[in-house]
Amino acid sequence: MTVFAQRVYRQLKTVPMGRVTTYKALAESLNSRAYQAVGQALRHNPDAPNIPCHRVVASNGGLGGFNGQRTGKQLEKKIRLLKSEGVKVVENKIKNFKDVFWRF
DNA sequence: CATACCGTCCAAT
DNA sequence: ATTGGACGGTATG
Secondary structure: OOHHHHHHHHHHHOOOOOOEEEHHHHHHHOOOOOHHHHHHHHHHOOOHHHOOHHHEEOOOOEOOOEOOEOOOHHHHHHHHHHHHOOOOEEOOEEOOHHHHEOOO
């Protein structure tokens, strides 16, 4: 893996339960604007169970995508997981987004 | 080295 | 709500 990706995962692991972050915030916390690179890194998902990629959402409050899909059954499972962590999701979007948003 | 891809973002329409 | 361009980094050959 690359250094960049390692940093992404490291930051991601610092996000506590019930909180989410965005690709943008993540990238910026790494002193970079590579939002897409973050997404790509997560997509390759080298350490899936250990990395809470479901806590990463789009800046508009949308869920973004998961496991290479923006929609699908897998996604719904992740939504359920988020809900079980205290994050409310409605219509594939985060509710009270600014409340659960994690600022690094 | 060059090209294509990306789970995005933002501004303009 | 939709489009179209932009940017940084990785993947692949």
